[in-house]
Structures are given as C-alpha cells and as structure tokens.
Amino acid sequence: MSSRLGRLLLIALALVFLAMFLVLPLIIVFVEALSKGFGAYLAAVSDPLALAAVQLTLLVAAITVPLNMIFGIAAAWAIAKFDFRGKSALITLIDLPFAVSPVIAGLIFILVFGGNGWFGGWLQAHGVHVVFAVPGIVLATIFVTFPFVARELIPVMQAQGKDDEETALSLGADGWQTFWRVTLPNIRWGLLYGVLLCNARAMGEFGAVSVVSGHVRGLTNTMPLHVEILYNEYNVAAAFSVASLLALLALLTLAAKSLLESRAPELRRRAHQSRDLARRERV
Amino acid sequence: MSISLRQVSKRFGSYAGIADLDLEVPTGALLAVLGPSGCGKTTLLRIIAGLETPDSGQVLLDGRDATHWPVRDRKVGFVFQHYALFRHMSVFENVAFGLKVKPRRERLAAAAIAAKVGSLLELVQLGWARERYPAQLSGGQRQRVALARALAVDPQLLLLDEPFGALDTQVRHELRRWLRRLHDELHFTSIFVTHDQQEAIEVADAIVVLNKGHIEQSGIPGDVYDLPRSAFVHRFLGQVNEVPVARRDGRAYIGPLDISANAEAAGDGEIALIRPHEIEISREAGGWSATILAVRVIGPIVRLELRAEGRPANEPLEVEISRERYAAEHFGHGETVSLRLRRWQLYPAESNA
Amino acid sequence: MARSASATNKHPNKPRPTIPGFGLTLGYTMLYLSLIVLIPLSSVFIRGFGPGLGHFWDVVTGARVLASLRLSFGAALIAAAANAFFGLIVAWVLTRYEFPFKRIIDAMVDLPFALPTAVAGIALTTLYAPHGWLGGTLLSLGIKVAYTPLGIVVALLFIGLPFVVRTLQPALEELDWEVEQAAATLGANAWQTFARVILPALWPPLLTGFALAFARGVGEYGSVIFIAGNRPMKSEIAPLLIITKLEQYDYAGATAIAVAMLVISFLLMLAINALQGWALARHGGR
Numbered sequence: 001m002s003s004r005l006g007r008l009l010l011i012a013l014a015l016v017f018l019a020m021f022l023v024l025p026l027i028i029v030f031v032e033a034l035s036k037g038f039g040a041y042l043a044a045v046s047d048p049l050a051l052a053a054v055q056l057t058l059l060v061a062a063i064t065v066p067l068n069m070i071f072g073i074a075a076a077w078a079i080a081k082f083d084f085r086g087k088s089a090l091i092t093l094i095d096l097p098f099a100v101s102p103v104i105a106g107l108i109f110i111l112v113f114g115g116n117g118w119f120g121g122w123l124q125a126h127g128v129h130v131v132f133a134v135p136g137i138v139l140a141t142i143f144v145t146f147p148f149v150a151r152e153l154i155p156v157m158q159a160q161g162k163d164d165e166e167t168a169l170s171l172g173a174d175g176w177q178t179f180w181r182v183t184l185p186n187i188r189w190g191l192l193y194g195v196l197l198c199n200a201r202a203m204g205e206f207g208a209v210s211v212v213s214g215h216v217r218g219l220t221n222t223m224p225l226h227v228e229i230l231y232n233e234y235n236v237a238a239a240f241s242v243a244s245l246l247a248l249l250a251l252l253t254l255a256a257k258s259l260l261e262s263r264a265p266e267l268r269r270r271a272h273q274s275r276d277l278a279r280r281e282r283v
Numbered sequence: 284m285s286i287s288l289r290q291v292s293k294r295f296g297s298y299a300g301i302a303d304l305d306l307e308v309p310t311g312a313l314l315a316v317l318g319p320s321g322c323g324k325t326t327l328l329r330i331i332a333g334l335e336t337p338d339s340g341q342v343l344l345d346g347r348d349a350t351h352w353p354v355r356d357r358k359v360g361f362v363f364q365h366y367a368l369f370r371h372m373s374v375f376e377n378v379a380f381g382l383k384v385k386p387r388r389e390r391l392a393a394a395a396i397a398a399k400v401g402s403l404l405e406l407v408q409l410g411w412a413r414e415r416y417p418a419q420l421s422g423g424q425r426q427r428v429a430l431a432r433a434l435a436v437d438p439q440l441l442l443l444d445e446p447f448g449a450l451d452t453q454v455r456h457e458l459r460r461w462l463r464r465l466h467d468e469l470h471f472t473s474i475f476v477t478h479d480q481q482e483a484i485e486v487a488d489a490i491v492v493l494n495k496g497h498i499e500q501s502g503i504p505g506d507v508y509d510l511p512r513s514a515f516v517h518r519f520l521g522q523v524n525e526v527p528v529a530r531r532d533g534r535a536y537i538g539p540l541d542i543s544a545n546a547e548a549a550g551d552g553e554i555a556l557i558r559p560h561e562i563e564i565s566r567e568a569g570g571w572s573a574t575i576l577a578v579r580v581i582g583p584i585v586r587l588e589l590r591a592e593g594r595p596a597n598e599p600l601e602v603e604i605s606r607e608r609y610a611a612e613h614f615g616h617g618e619t620v621s622l623r624l625r626r627w628q629l630y631p632a633e634s635n636a
Numbered sequence: 637m638a639r640s641a642s643a644t645n646k647h648p649n650k651p652r653p654t655i656p657g658f659g660l661t662l663g664y665t666m667l668y669l670s671l672i673v674l675i676p677l678s679s680v681f682i683r684g685f686g687p688g689l690g691h692f693w694d695v696v697t698g699a700r701v702l703a704s705l706r707l708s709f710g711a712a713l714i715a716a717a718a719n720a721f722f723g724l725i726v727a728w729v730l731t732r733y734e735f736p737f738k739r740i741i742d743a744m745v746d747l748p749f750a751l752p753t754a755v756a757g758i759a760l761t762t763l764y765a766p767h768g769w770l771g772g773t774l775l776s777l778g779i780k781v782a783y784t785p786l787g788i789v790v791a792l793l794f795i796g797l798p799f800v801v802r803t804l805q806p807a808l809e810e811l812d813w814e815v816e817q818a819a820a821t822l823g824a825n826a827w828q829t830f831a832r833v834i835l836p837a838l839w840p841p842l843l844t845g846f847a848l849a850f851a852r853g854v855g856e857y858g859s860v861i862f863i864a865g866n867r868p869m870k871s872e873i874a875p876l877l878i879i880t881k882l883e884q885y886d887y888a889g890a891t892a893i894a895v896a897m898l899v900i901s902f903l904l905m906l907a908i909n910a911l912q913g914w915a916l917a918r919h920g921g922r
Contacts, residue, residue: 006826007733014729015741017722021794022747024769025759032762071668078661093669098848099901100677101855102753103875104894107882108676111683116887118679143672165655175656197749204752207857211879224754224858231758231862240762243755250750257750258743334817354820361821367814371836381822384832436822 029247032240044230044241052218053226053242056134060222061202064141068198069191072149077183080157081165094150097143105143106211109136132214137222140208145201152194152267156187159266189264193257200253204246284345284439284472285310286331291340293326300326301496304340313466313473315487317480319519323496324476328442331474333357344440360433360471362443366425368417374428375400375413381436403431407461423454427461434469441466443475447482459486480520484508492516514630517556524562524600528553528629538571538593540624553629559586559603561626564614570621573600575614585609591622684895687888695892700868701877705896708874709904711785712853715792720846723800724838730801731808745801748794753858760791761863785871787863795856796849803845807838839915847908854901 034041044050075094079087097105112118113130123130130136164186168178184191206224213220221229223246230239261267288306301323308314316324329335331342333354342350349357369377382396391399404410407427417425426446433441443462447455463486466473477483483490484504491501492515500507500516511517529536534543537555563570564587573589576599583606588599600622604614614620685692695701729735730742748756764771764781771781781787811834819829857875865871874897881890 003826010725011729011733011735014722014726018726018741018744020770021790021797022744025756025763025794026744026747026751028763028769029755029759032759071665074661074668075665077657078665081655082658082662084658084662090665093673096673096677099851099855099905101857101875101894101897103857103878104680104855104897107878107890107894108679110882111679111887111891112676116885139672143676146668146672162655169654169656178655179657200750204750204755206752206754206757207855207875210857211882224752227754227758228862236762239758243752243758246752246755250747250752250755253750254743254746257746332821334821354817355823355825358823359821361818363814363818365814367812367818369815369819369833380819380824380832384819384822384824384828432818432822 026247029240029244032237033244035240036237040237041241041244044238045245047238049218049221050223050226050238050242053221053223054245056137056219056221057203057223059134060138060141061199063138064145064202065195065199067142068146069149069195071146072153072194072198073187073191075150076153076157076187077179079154080160081162091154094147094154097145097147102144102205102207103211105208106140109139109143109212113139131212132216133220136212137209137220140212141202141205144205144208145198148198148201149191149194152190152197153187156190156266157183160186189260190267193260193264193267196253196256196260200250203249286440286472286474287341287343287346288327288331289341289343291327291330291337291342293323293330293335293337295326301330301493304496304498306491306498306501308472308474310472311470313463313486313488314475315483315490316474316476316493317478317483317490317519318493319478321495322493324478324493325444327493328444328474328476331440332359332361332442334361358436358438358440360436360438360441362426362429362433362441362446364445364448366417366422366429368425368428368432370417373414373416374404374409374420377417377428378403378432378435380432385436400431400435403435406434406465407431421454422450423458426450426458430461430465434465439471441471441473443473445476445478448477448479455482462486484520492519494519511628514554514556517628517630522559522601523556524559526555526557526594526600527632528555537624537627538591538622540571540622542624542627554632555627555629557624557627559601561624562600562602563623563625564589564602564604564620565623566612567621570623573620573622575616575618575620578609578614578616580606580609587614589620589622680891680894680898683887684891691888692892692895695889696896700872701874701893701896703869704872704874704877704893705900707785707788707872708854708897709900711788711873712792712850712856715789715853716796716846716850718789718793719796719800719849720842723797723845723849724804724842727801727804727808731805746798748796749798753795753856754862756794757791757859757862760794760859761787764790764863782863783865783871785864787865788860788871788873791859791863792849792853792856795859796853799848799852800842800845803841803848804838807841811837840912843908843912843915847905847912850908851901851905855897 033044075090078084079090110117110131113123113136114120115124115131117131119130128135130139164182165178168182173181203222204224205222206228209222210225210228213222213225215221215225215229217229223242227239227243227246230236230242286306286308288304291304291306292302293300304323304327306327316327318324326335330337333349333352333356336351340350341348344352344357369380372380378400379396382391382399385391401410401413404413407430409424409427409431412420412424412428417428420428430446446462447458450458459482462473462475475486484507487504489501490504490507492499492507494515500512502510507516508520511520517523526537528542534541536542537557542555571591573591575587576590577588579586579588584603585606585608587602587604589602590596591600594600602622726745730738730745761782762768764774764787766772766775766780766782768782774781779786781790815833816829819833824832855875857873860873861876864873864876866876868877874893878890878893881887881893
C-alpha cells in the first residue's frame with residue numbers, strides 16, 4: 001500500500017526502537033556477566049550465597065505455581081461452565097494484582113502478618129515467622145502471580161464451552177472423571193502456558209518480595225534480591241552473572257511460549273484480551 | 284470510458300487465474316462477466332480496477348495504457364461483494380468519503396459535498412438513513428450505500444464484484460432493476476461479475492462467459508443463450524437435457540427420432556444438448572415415447588420429468604410447458620406421451636472445455 | 637418431566653446446572669481470593685484511614701509525597717503514551733511487512749514480560765549510564781538519562797512495551813482489507829486511508845494497551861529503582877517512598893501513600909474504561 005521507501009522507514013524505525021529498548025538491555029546482561037572472564041562468572045554463580053538464593057527462588061516457585069494452578073483451574077471452571085451474578089466482578093477481582101504495585105503487595109502482608117500487624121501478636125507469641133521469612137515471601141509471590149494461570153484458562157475454557165463435559169456426564173461419568181479425562185486434556189496447552197508465565201513471574205518477582213523478605217543473606221534472599229545486593233555493593237560483574245541466570249530463564253520461557261503458541265495458536269495474546277472479555281460481559 | 288484488455292494473464296502460484304485474455308468494452312456498455320467459481324472473473328475485474336497487476340498484457344482505459352496505474356488514479360468505482368462499508372462512519376460519511384479525500388484543488392466546499400451526497404442518497408432512496416451506521420442497515424440497504432459511495436466520485440467506469448450474491452431473492456431482483464436504471468440514467472460504463480446466469484441475462488447489454496481463465500463466448504444475452512458456441516456455455520446459461528447421438532446407416536438419431544436434417548458431425552461420441560422448452564410434448568403418436576414421472580408447477584411454467592424410452596430411469600428428461608398449455612391438456616403422472624424435438628445442438632462428448 | 641436421581645430441586649423454576657462442581661470451585665475461588673487478596677488489601681485501607689482522615693490527608697499532601705506521586709503517575713503516563721506511539725509502529729510492521737528474523741523479533745516483544753524486573757533494572761541502568769553504550773552517546777548530545785526522571789521513563793517504556801503491541805496485533809490482523817481497498821478505489825492515498833479508515837478502528841485496542849501499560853508503570857519498582865536517582869523531591873518514585881517509610885516504622889505514612897496510589901489508580905482506570913466504552917460504541921459497531 002505505501003511506497004517502498006515508506007515501508008523501509010517504518011521497519012527501520014520499529015527495529016531501532018526495539019533495539020534500544022529490548023535487544024541491547026538483553027545483550028548487556030551477558031556482556032557484563034562475562035566482563036571479568038568466565039572464571040569470575042562461575043565463581044559468582046557458585047558462591048554459597050548465590051546458591052542459597054537460587055534454592056530459595058526454586059522453593060518459592062515450587063510452592064507458588066502449583067497452588068496458583070489449582071486456583072486457576074477452579075476459577076476458570078466456575079467462570080466458564082456456569083452463569084452467575086457477579087461473574088464480571090469476579091473476573092475484575094482476578095485481574096486486581098495487575099493494578100497493584102508490587103511494593104503495596106508486599107506492604108499488605110506486613111500489615112497483616114508483621115510484628116505490628118493484625119496477627120502479629122499471635123504469631124510472635126507462637127514463634128511463627130511469616131514476614132521477614134520464607135512464608136511471607138511465598139504469600140507475597142502468590143498474590144502477585146495468581147492471575148496468570150486463571151487468565152489463560154478462562155478464555156480457553158470459555159471458548160470450549162460445556163459440550164464436552166455435558167457429553168461425558170450424559171455417558172455416566174462423575175465430576176472428577178469428567179475433569180480428569182475430558183477437561184484436562186482439552187485445556188492442557190492453555191494450562192501449560194499459564195503455568196509457564198506464572199513461573200517466570202514467580203521466580204523474577206522483586207518489589208513485593210523485597211518488602212517482606214528482610215534481606216537476610218543466605219536465608220531470605222531470592223535471586224532477584226541477591227542481584228540487587230551485589231549491584232549495590234558495586235560488584236557489578238557478579239550481579240550480572242546471577243542476573244544472567246534469570247535472563248536465561250526468561251529466554252527459555254519465551255522459547256517455550258513460542259513453541260506452545262505454534263502448537264495452539266488460539267493462545268496467542270489471549271492473556272491481554274481477558275480485560276476486554278470482562279468488559280464485553282458487562283455490556 | 285472504454286476498456287481494452289490485450290493478452291492479459293495472471294497466475295496465482297500454480298493455479299492459472301486468467302490466460303491471454305482479450306476483451307473490448309465500449310463506452311457506456313453494461314457488461315456481465317459470467318462464470319463458475321474459480322474461473323477468473325473476479326481477478327479480471329480487479330485487474331481492470333488496479334487492485335491486481337497482470338503478469339503480462341495490457342490494460343487500456345480510453346485508449347491509454349493504464350496497466351501499471353495505481354488504483355487511486357484510475358477513477359474507477361468499485362462495489363465489493365461484501366460492501367466494504369466503513370463501519371465507524373455514518374451512511375452520509377461513507378458516501379462523502381471519496382469527495383472528502385480529494386486533493387485540495389479538486390475538493391468541493393462542504394456545502395456542495397453535502398448537497399451531492401444528499402442527492403445520491405435520494406437516488407438510492409436512502410435519504411432517511413443518512414445518520415445511520417452500516418450495522419443498523421440490512422444487506423440490501425448496505426449494498427445501495429456502497430453503490431452510492433462508488434458513484435459519488437463520478438466514475439466513468441463502475442465495477443461490481445458479485446454485488447447481489449449475499450442477498451435475498453426479492454432484494455436481488457429489486458437491486459438488479461436499480462442497477463439497470465442507474466446505468467441508463469447516468470451513462471457510465473459498467474462491468475459486473477456474477478455466477479448467476481439469470482442475473483446476467485436480465486441485466487446486461489452483453490455477456491462474456493469465462494471458464495478457467497478463458498473467454499468461452501461473448502455476445503448479447505439472447506445470442507449467448509440461443510446460440511451457444513460450446514457445450515460449456517450451453518450448459519452454464521440454462522437448463523439442458525443431455526442425450527447421446529447415435530449414427531446408423533448414414534443417418535443420425537436421438538432416441539428414435541431422426542435428426543439428420545440438422546446433424547453435422549460434431550466429433551466422436553456426440554451428445555446433443557436440448558433445452559427443456561425445446562422439447563415438444565403431445566399425445567399424438569409417432570414421436571419418442573415417454574412416461575411422465577413427475578409434474579411440478581413452478582410459477583408461470585410447468586416442469587415435467589419424463590422417462591423416455593431407451594433411456595435409464597435415473598436420467599429423466601426435463602420438459603417445460605406453459606401454465607396455459609398444462610391447464611388445457613392436463614398431463615398427468617404415469618401418462619405415456621410423445622416427444623418431438625424443436626431444436627438441438629451437437630457437441631463432442633468430452634467437451635466441457 | 638424427568639426426575640433426577642440426585643437431591644430434589646428446591647427451585648423448580650431455576651434449571652439445575654447439569655455440570656457439577658459449582659459450589660466447590662466457586663467456594664474455593666472466593667476463599668483463595670479472600671485470604672490472598674481481599675483481606676490483605678483491606679488492611680491497607682483500614683490502617684491507612686485508621687489514624688483518622690485528617691492525618692491521612694496531612695501525609696498525602698506533604699511535599700515529598702506529592703512529588704513522588706507526581707513522578708510515578710507522570711512518568712507512567714509519558715511512558716505509556718510513548719509506548720502507544722512506538723507500539724503502533726512495531727505492531728504495524730510485525731503484522732504487515734516481511735523482513736528477516738521477524739519471527740524471533742516477534743517472540744522477543746514479550747521479553748519485558750518474562751524478564752525479572754531487577755535484571756531489567758540493572759541492565760537498563762548500565763546501558764544508559766553516563767559511560768554506558770547508549771548513555772555515553774546521548775550524553776554527548778546533551779541528554780542525561782540514568783539517575784534522572786528521564787531514566788524512569790525509559791525503564792517504564794521497557795516494562796510497558798508488550799502491552800500495546802500485543803493488544804494491537806490481533807486488532808490489526810482482523811482489519812477488513814477490503815475496506816482499505818475500497819478507500820483506495822475512492823481516491824484516498826496511503827495516509828488518508830490510515831488516518832480515516834484504519835486508525836478509527838484501532839482506537840479501542842490502542843486505549844486498552846495504553847491503559848495496561850499505564851497501570852503497570854505506575855506501581856513499577858524493580859526496574860525503576862536502579863536507574864532513578866532516588867533523590868527525594870526529584871527522582872523518588874512513590875513505591876520507594878513507601879519502603880522508606882516502612883523502614884522508619886512509619887506504618888501510617890506508608891499505608892497512606894499506598895491508599896492514595898490505589899485510589900488514584902482506580903479513578904484513572906475508571907476514566908480510561910469510560911473512554912474505551914465510548915470508543916467501542918462509536919467505532920466498534922460490528
């Protein structure tokens with residue numbers, strides 16, 4: 001439609017923009033990580049404190065993701081298979097964490113479980129540590145990441161409708177059998193997709209975790225927090241070394257995402273449309 | 284505007300769109316391009332409009348080589364099959380669009396634009412809908428808006444791509460009359476594409492029959508219907524009965540009927556194509572004996588299905604007679620009658636080129 | 637009428653849902669949401685207004701707090717607007733043109749989604765610092781990026797990039813190409829076709845993408861904290877101020893700011909929602 005020159009100009013503009021804001025930041029992570037040589041890189045990532053951070057990150061993800069997965073399935077089932085008043089309010093509620101700053105997400109758990117908080121007295125009396133300890137980190141991470149699985153599954157299950165489940169029921173299956181044998185296979189790509197995004201966010205969450213963690217080295221530092229500490233100590237190469245692990249995780253996530261999207265094209269950009277879905281339902 | 288196509292070809296991958304096509308369209312003609320799906324008729328139209336470029340050949344508009352002119356420079360009005368109205372604009376704004384995007388020098392004043400749009404909307408009887416949006420209109424109304432929009436820029440050539448395909452029969456009928464009337468009033472050259480032979484015959488001054496990228500025949504509707512030059516055209520332009528021709532002892536037969544008077548050899552294994560109204564049916568003996576299988580009264584005509592002697596049961600002949608004749612003679616189911624042929628045309632058996 | 641083998645229908649006029657699990661799933665969903673979202677969030681409002689409306693107002697209108705709020709919302713607005721503009725170009729180019737590595741670049745657009753914010757933060761800071769790859773060049777042009785409000789905008793640009801592009805791509809793909817051809821036959825040139833025919837259809841998704849990028853940018857912490865100067869009154873974002881007050885055990889102050897952020901965000905979202913509704917009604921009309 002437009003002239004060749006116009007077309008080339010637009011492509012060039014888009015590519016320059018993407019290079020400045022997308023590609024270069026990614027490249028610089030790896031360049032800086034290796035800036036002191038491969039030996040220093042290995043030392044940084046195998047440092048005991050770094051390893052402790054990796055362990056904690058994996059632990060938090062291992063707890064958070066399955067819990068959110070169950071929530072996502074339950075919420076999507078309720079929303080997709082039934083009609084009830086307040087459905088669009090529920091969908092908006094599920095979207096809530098996206099509108100809340102991660103710092104506020106951390107703050108609310110301090111307000112509830114912190115020493116000065118609602119349950120603070122009770123917890124202290126029983127020697128249970130929530131904030132400034134792993135449970136607090138898990139809670140904050142759950143808050144920030146629970147919409148991901150739900151938002152993927154809701155449109156997928158809505159698109160699939162009730163036919164398959166009703167058929168299974170009419171053939172004599174009960175609820176659980178229907179779910180395991182009929183629903184789950186149908187939604188597996190959407191589920192995987194949501195779990196993938198949930199995991200990436202869970203491992204990378206910074207703001208919320210920063211508030212509730214207490215920054216105790218070796219104990220309550222996740223990988224992103226560890227990166228921050230190293231960077232603030234001007235240990236730049238080490239900071240980027242640990243960061244490169246997270247960047248690799250991000251690239252893996254993107255690759256897996258692409259793969260899933262080519263398997264199930266309807267997943268593409270589904271996540272960004274669920275807000276419109278909520279709106280259309282209101283209308 | 285007159286149009287000349289010289290040896291125009293366009294391929295789509297391995298699929299040949301149109302091949303070495305020549306066409307002359309004089310100024311002021313209303314031409315129908317008729318053919319089955321995939322015959323290349325839409326491609327042809329889009330090449331004339333400039334929405335596609337031919338691989339080879341020339342497109343001349345008023346004698347000037349316009350083969351590589353961009354679509355905006357051709358001053359051609361195009362009406363799309365699915366109307367392509369601007370959803371976010373009102374009917375008025377849709378029709379005014381072409382007038383509003385003209386370069387400053389050529390643009391009319393706002394008042395003049397409004398007046399012109401108004402008169403066009405009156406012309407298509409949609410003056411009352413000027414503030415409505417396309418989503419609020421019916422298919423037929425949308426098509427009229429599309430027509431008015433295309434006419435707003437005073438095109439000398441109007442191209443319509445299966446304009447009435449997506450509409451109800453009644454609406455189609457009305458819109459065909461519209462088009463004919465508008466054409467006669469405004470004197471532009473018009474080419475429309477259709478797969479409906481009825482439509483082509485009813486509306487056009489001339490018909491071009493296309494098949495697999497080639498022109499099979501062109502001419503006035505009467506000629507294309509009555510004097511088809513190929514079995515394809517014959518079959519496409521109306522109902523036909525197909526009967527094999529037998530030659531014995533130097534004479535030609537269709538069934539028991541001797542047709543040697545008009546039976547020039549047309550090749551091996553010939554078939555004869557006969558239109559339903561070209562078969563005469565009577566109770567007098569001596570013709571081709573046939574049993575009436577079914578009688579259907581269809582509006583002004585009556586269609587009879589007959590099993591002719593010597594023909595298999597699942598290949599009945601179809602004969603059409605007028606209501607009056609039927610009322611007079613009362614042919615009935617199961618009756619044995621006698622057939623004679625008024626007209627027929629012979630083709631080689633394998634011809635469906 | 638068939639009698640089901642299960643419990644009798646107490647509401648004969650309401651059809652009983654045939655699929656089981658409604659109570660279980662909805663109940664679990666509401667429980668989860670209450671425990672994780674509703675109750676904790678309510679704590680902010682209760683604690684924020686606990687000491688009284690007057691105290692709340694004092695905190696929120698303090699000069700430092702106001703400056704941080706202005707910065708957080710202002711930078712997010714600018715970044716979202718820039719993303720709307722560039723995002724449109726990127727989405728257009730990805731949808732309509734072919735060029736080498738297009739598939740990889742398309743996949744990369746999701747990078748800000750997948751990359752942890754802290755990693756993005758240190759990467760962008762190093763990139764745009766006075767001695768950084770881009771920072772150095774820009775400095776010679778007289779533009780200082782890192783440790784200034786401009787750095788904050790850059791970080792938020794990164795964060796919000798996918799939102800606009802990903803909401804626009806499906807909309808662009810769904811555009812009726814026949815309509816564009818119709819415009820061409822009526823004499824419109826490329827720009828007129830874009831401005832009058834294509835852009836109006838893109839307003840709803842553009843606004844959606846803008847709103848998402850804006851909402852995300854307002855509360856952003858991890859990617860901003862490194863590149864901002866973090867100087868009070870100048871380059872201190874609101875989330876940082878919340879943390880500072882927390883470290884000083886000023887719970888009331890921290891929650892007051894949090895409440896202010898939530899309320900303003902909510903109001904802005906309502907406004908953008910209304911704008912979207914208008915755009916959808918005006919231009920949607922399927």
